Amino acid sequence: MHRHTLGALSTTFTLGTAAALLPAVSPPAVRADSVVIGGHPVRLADSPWMVALSSRDRFGATRSGQFCGGAVVARTTVLTAAHCLGTQTLGVPLDDVQDLKVIAGREDLTTGTGQEIPVREVTVDPSYDSGTNAADVAALTLSSALPESSVLPTAPEGDSAYQAGTQATVYGWGDTTGAMELSSGLRAAEVQVLPDSACEAAYPGGTAGTYLAGTMLCAGDAEGGRDACQGDSGGPLVAREHLIGLVSWGSGCGRAGRPGVYTRISAVLADSDTPGGDTPGR
Known part of the structure; x- marks a missing residue:
């Protein structure tokens, strides 16, 4: 999904x-092919x-x-x-x-x-x-x-932006309700980076999917209600003004106990001497 x-x-x-x-x-x-659930409009000038x-x-x-x-x-x-x-x-x-x-x-x-x-x-x-x-x-x-x-700087391995409990923001034009009500305007939702143990417990395998900490991270809200959804795939998860994830998959949208799963950016970064993991040209 x-x-x-x-x-x-x-x-x-x-x-x-x-x-x-x-x-x-x-x-x-x-x-996660959707729009941001539980989000709010944002200005592209700020992102x-x-x-x-x-x-x-x-x-x-x-x-x-x-x-x-x-x-x-x-x-x-x-x-x-x-x-x-x-x-x-x-x-x-x-x-x-x-x-x-x-x-x-x-x-x-x-x-x-x-x-x-x-x-x-x-x-x-x-x-x-x-x-x-x-x-x-x-x-x-x-x-x-x-x-x-x-240009958005990327967060390298070990950056504090990946720590569990960090507040992050996911952006997209996707489904805003889980019923394929796509947005014309850009929206964002605040979520929290979750520990790998919580992600593995949410997605241990089977039809719900398998969480692989090596290339994934997950984020959401304990009560649900805020998440990426259909149409948001590939969009950024940003924490502390750095890119830490890309919308990848999840079970439903905004469901309690089913956080959104993201591609972990630190897993795809090249070894670099660039300070703070910033991409050249920033």
Whole structure:
């Protein structure tokens, strides 16, 4: 149950490790295809690194063809969920999508503000497992660069932003109720990073999915009610002004005892001397 350009676009599987997904100079069972549950409207001016993935050919002109989210981690690089680019989400193989774009600077998807940038290349983490959702991450290389002010720093392994109890925010244009009521405006919800033990207890295996601490983290609210949902896949989980996760999967939306599961960004970061894990160009 996942939460959920392509012009001359290629899919590459040449990287040896997930870390290589980030620029060379820089240091998953149930998917969440939805909008933020229990959230509130936010201004894109305060989160310029938030982008929408778009294909009007596959998802229609309403809401600009948005189907997933992403985060700008370098001027020409966006990170999103690998499952967003699979046949289950797109309905066709990635190579058959001819209009994949990243939309930046468009807070309301029914407007024509901001810019639509064709995706030049897609690199799916070669460790990605569609069965377990492990390493659910892909890097999109843009055909033109965004401003440096749009780049969101990433949190490396050991950063305090990953500590259980940390307050974090998840962003998206997805389902706001769990009943496929998609949002036109950007929304966000505050959640709490949970300990791996709680995530493993929530998803020990079986139909609910299996939590794998090596490449995943989970966040939510003990009482439920705040979560990512369908249409939010690939969107950022941000804590202490750093990217720590990407919306990946979950059991339902906003359910007590069923927190949202995210791709753990520290698992896909390259070893780097960049202070604080900031991506070059910030």
